[in-house]
Amino acid sequence: MNQRNPAISKGVDWVMIWLYLALVAIGLMSIFSVTFREGDSVIQSFLGAKTDYSKQFYFFIISLVIGLFILLTDSKFFTATANIWYSFGILLLLLVFPFHTEVKGTNSIIRFGGFQIQPAEICKVFVCLALAKYLSRVETDFTKTRSQLIAAAIVIAPALITIAQKETGLALVFFSFFLVMFREGLPAGYLVVGFSLAVLVVATLLVEKNILALILTGIALATIYLMRRQVKRNRGLLVGIAMIWLVCVSIQRFAVPFIFTSVLQNHQVERIFSLIGRENPYAALNQVEGEDAVPVKKKDTDYNVRQSKIAIGSGGFSGRGFLKGTQTRFDFVPEQRTDFIFCTIGEGFGFIGTVTVLSVYLFFLLRLIFVAERQRSVFSRCYAYGVASVFFFHIAINVCMTIGLAPVIGIPLPYISYGGTSLVTFSVLLFILIRLDADRQMVLR
Numbered sequence: 001m002n003q004r005n006p007a008i009s010k011g012v013d014w015v016m017i018w019l020y021l022a023l024v025a026i027g028l029m030s031i032f033s034v035t036f037r038e039g040d041s042v043i044q045s046f047l048g049a050k051t052d053y054s055k056q057f058y059f060f061i062i063s064l065v066i067g068l069f070i071l072l073t074d075s076k077f078f079t080a081t082a083n084i085w086y087s088f089g090i091l092l093l094l095l096v097f098p099f100h101t102e103v104k105g106t107n108s109i110i111r112f113g114g115f116q117i118q119p120a121e122i123c124k125v126f127v128c129l130a131l132a133k134y135l136s137r138v139e140t141d142f143t144k145t146r147s148q149l150i151a152a153a154i155v156i157a158p159a160l161i162t163i164a165q166k167e168t169g170l171a172l173v174f175f176s177f178f179l180v181m182f183r184e185g186l187p188a189g190y191l192v193v194g195f196s197l198a199v200l201v202v203a204t205l206l207v208e209k210n211i212l213a214l215i216l217t218g219i220a221l222a223t224i225y226l227m228r229r230q231v232k233r234n235r236g237l238l239v240g241i242a243m244i245w246l247v248c249v250s251i252q253r254f255a256v257p258f259i260f261t262s263v264l265q266n267h268q269v270e271r272i273f274s275l276i277g278r279e280n281p282y283a284a285l286n287q288v289e290g291e292d293a294v295p296v297k298k299k300d301t302d303y304n305v306r307q308s309k310i311a312i313g314s315g316g317f318s319g320r321g322f323l324k325g326t327q328t329r330f331d332f333v334p335e336q337r338t339d340f341i342f343c344t345i346g347e348g349f350g351f352i353g354t355v356t357v358l359s360v361y362l363f364f365l366l367r368l369i370f371v372a373e374r375q376r377s378v379f380s381r382c383y384a385y386g387v388a389s390v391f392f393f394h395i396a397i398n399v400c401m402t403i404g405l406a407p408v409i410g411i412p413l414p415y416i417s418y419g420g421t422s423l424v425t426f427s428v429l430l431f432i433l434i435r436l437d438a439d440r441q442m443v444l445r
Helices: 002-010 014-035 040-048 050-069 076-099 119-135 144-162 168-183 188-206 209-226 228-233 236-264 268-274 300-315 341-373 380-402 420-438
Strands: 101-102 106-112 115-116
Touching: 014 050, 014 341, 014 420, 050 106, 050 420, 076 101, 076 106, 076 119, 076 144, 076 420, 106 119, 106 168, 115 119, 115 300, 119 144, 119 168, 119 380, 119 420, 144 168, 168 188, 168 380, 209 228, 209 236, 228 236, 300 341, 300 380, 341 380, 341 420, 380 420
Parallel strands: none
Antiparallel strands: 101 106, 106 115
């Protein structure tokens, strides 16, 4: 025992642990600043776990206990059980359908007595492990299409199930794992195709459909003209250009309208069109019987972001001070302790506070990449990049939606937003990486 303990403590990356503790402390302080009320007894509220900040603190203690167990676990356990955890995660996602509790329009939560869990949140850990396991297999040749499709299926399967639970925001997080695949050799052509599709979707929202169809036709004809010599020698090239044109027009005419009328929820569609400053052309098609039959007014759609901007702007350079914000203290910003908690930091501590928090996050992400690159094991490297990708996506999207640069899709800010499942999940993600990094001289498969 005396010989093993020093080795465990010596291998632990204490920089990541201190960054983790700093971010959790910022989160507890931010939640406290918006939920504490004059006359409340801080000690009694912590002991009784009746307030959001006290509940978050207890979830932090739970996370530390779980983290300690992870640090005492053999690293080979995670490689040996990665596929089992993934299967368990898929099972949890499927159990949501018969046992879910609807909360704020989402059907992705299971309630156990006074507790509730969101399997889609937890499943990020399992997907990260399973993807790292598959990419590290000796038999996996990632230059072959079959291997690429299997890796994509590992990511897309839980994403599709999550979409079916009306949790589109969390479903999008799973696609951050494609960054791991690019690091491991996924051809850049896929990235070009993905970026082109994104541009086409945005163009479909901004440009009238008939005009866009003419533009796409013009681009196809111009391409044929510029490549006329190659087309004469190879008729298959002409067929290829025609097929690409047909796919683009089909996406513009059928796929995008289907997504906006049948996949995304009405309020999500409204938020997207509000972001680009246009009226929702699918509003009439989105009306169904039930709760969604009431149209979402544009002013209601903009309210969250508008109040968030006011809160951040009112903080100025140095902020109004701790517990002195007006927008956040008096509940003008909806979801200010969860999705919009960044504006709490902006109002209370101003430009200095927000830059400090973003700097801590930047240092944290750079540290994750540094740790990933020093791994000898492909499994550990892929897992580390998976963790970095998830954190990057959450941080970038959450901050951007708070300041109006991205549509509001409802994903938390890691370690800072209120939420027990979120805090435990991000803690488990990190502590598994710290455990793997402690054994970075080992080759795990």
